[in-house]
Amino acid sequence: MKNLLGSSIKDLENVALKYGQAAFRGRQIYKWIYNYKNKKKNIDQIKVLPLDFRKNLRDDGFKVSELSLQEKNLANDGTLKLLLATEDNESIECVGIPSEKRLTACLSSQVGCPMDCKFCATGKEGLKRSLKASEILDQILFIENEMNRKVTNIVFMGMGEPLLNIDDLLLSIRSINDDFQISQRKITVSTVAVPKMINKLSEKSFQILGNCQFTLAISLHASNQKTRETIIPTAKNYEIKKIIEDSKKFVRDTGRRVSFEYLMLSGVNDKLEHANELSNLLKGFQCHVNLIQYNQIDDVEFKRASLKNLQLFQSRLSNNGIAVSLRKSRGLDKNAACGQLRQNVSKK
Numbered sequence: 001m002k003n004l005l006g007s008s009i010k011d012l013e014n015v016a017l018k019y020g021q022a023a024f025r026g027r028q029i030y031k032w033i034y035n036y037k038n039k040k041k042n043i044d045q046i047k048v049l050p051l052d053f054r055k056n057l058r059d060d061g062f063k064v065s066e067l068s069l070q071e072k073n074l075a076n077d078g079t080l081k082l083l084l085a086t087e088d089n090e091s092i093e094c095v096g097i098p099s100e101k102r103l104t105a106c107l108s109s110q111v112g113c114p115m116d117c118k119f120c121a122t123g124k125e126g127l128k129r130s131l132k133a134s135e136i137l138d139q140i141l142f143i144e145n146e147m148n149r150k151v152t153n154i155v156f157m158g159m160g161e162p163l164l165n166i167d168d169l170l171l172s173i174r175s176i177n178d179d180f181q182i183s184q185r186k187i188t189v190s191t192v193a194v195p196k197m198i199n200k201l202s203e204k205s206f207q208i209l210g211n212c213q214f215t216l217a218i219s220l221h222a223s224n225q226k227t228r229e230t231i232i233p234t235a236k237n238y239e240i241k242k243i244i245e246d247s248k249k250f251v252r253d254t255g256r257r258v259s260f261e262y263l264m265l266s267g268v269n270d271k272l273e274h275a276n277e278l279s280n281l282l283k284g285f286q287c288h289v290n291l292i293q294y295n296q297i298d299d300v301e302f303k304r305a306s307l308k309n310l311q312l313f314q315s316r317l318s319n320n321g322i323a324v325s326l327r328k329s330r331g332l333d334k335n336a337a338c339g340q341l342r343q344n345v346s347k348k
């Protein structure tokens with residue numbers, strides 16, 4: 001079985017030639033599969049192709065999608081969360097976050113996740129498997145289909161640890177750049193950080209894509225190793241100081257600043273002493289801190305930090321010379337936290 005989604009124009013021309021068709025038939029497939037207005041999910045719908053060519057492709061197991069819509073939730077602010085079923089009866093989430101000028105797609109890279117972050121619904125269920133590049137890309141088309149507009153920005157912040165699925169991640173980024181026409185600078189890869197993989201990500205990106213211009217966002221969530229391990233138990237394998245060292249190398253190798261995600265958890269990491277500690281860890285380094293409000297989930301002890309603590313924390317970082325911004329939660333009223341829609345549907 002081969003999913004044509006993720007194929008380049010050249011690949012599709014070669015498919016057409018292999019079936020005794022003219023190369024332009026491959027270009028017709030290309031134009032069709034990357035056009036979100038075609039609410040397509042199978043090869044028979046590519047009516048522009050001759051009937052016998054469609055039949056041959058279908059008989060040989062070619063597909064254009066392996067996902068189906070299982071559930072959707074639209075929040076009051078327009079954020080759309082989709083639950084998609086895979087062919088092996090798993091489910092994954094993706095989110096479309098609209099604003100006037102942008103539509104940001106938040107994509108999953110794995111079914112489940114092995115990283116076990118204590119604040120996350122996905123982490124509670126462990127890893128089932130990694131997603132193929134075609135399954136990653138299909139999430140974009142589902143969002144575009146449902147929201148009836150083009151995705152402009154991509155964040156790999158859905159289910160899974162992208163750095164544990166680097167090959168398919170980079171294959172999908174190749175297609176996002178070339179086929180979906182979204183530049184690398186509009187893509188963010190978010191990681192909780194896996195030993196050695198930050199270096200590997202930039203190395204492989206140079207090999208496969210020829211450059212490495214996407215934003216790397218590291219979920220730090222703590223200003224010291226001990227606190228980090230209480231939030232992310234798997235962090236015990238990767239010292240926070242080593243993460244900063246590897247991040248500095250990423251900046252040197254790529255010229256791109258690194259973004260550090262910091263989830264504000266009441267009484268855990270939201271005091272001014274933590275803001276000072278974080279400033280010392282990051283000073284003199286080309287980076288940016290994103291403070292995030294926490295979306296509470298069932299069965300988890302953590303609580304959202306108060307707005308007052310958040311603002312004090314932000315001002316302290318800023319006064320200490322650290323670039324910082326506050327990311328407000330979107331779609332809070334509808335299963336907005338990572339893995340939450342999947343968790344709620346599986347409880348039904």
Ligand code: SF4
Nearest residue numbers: 113115117120123160
């Ligand atoms: S927050 Fe991300 S890395 Fe952590 S368990 Fe959830 S999906 Fe995995």
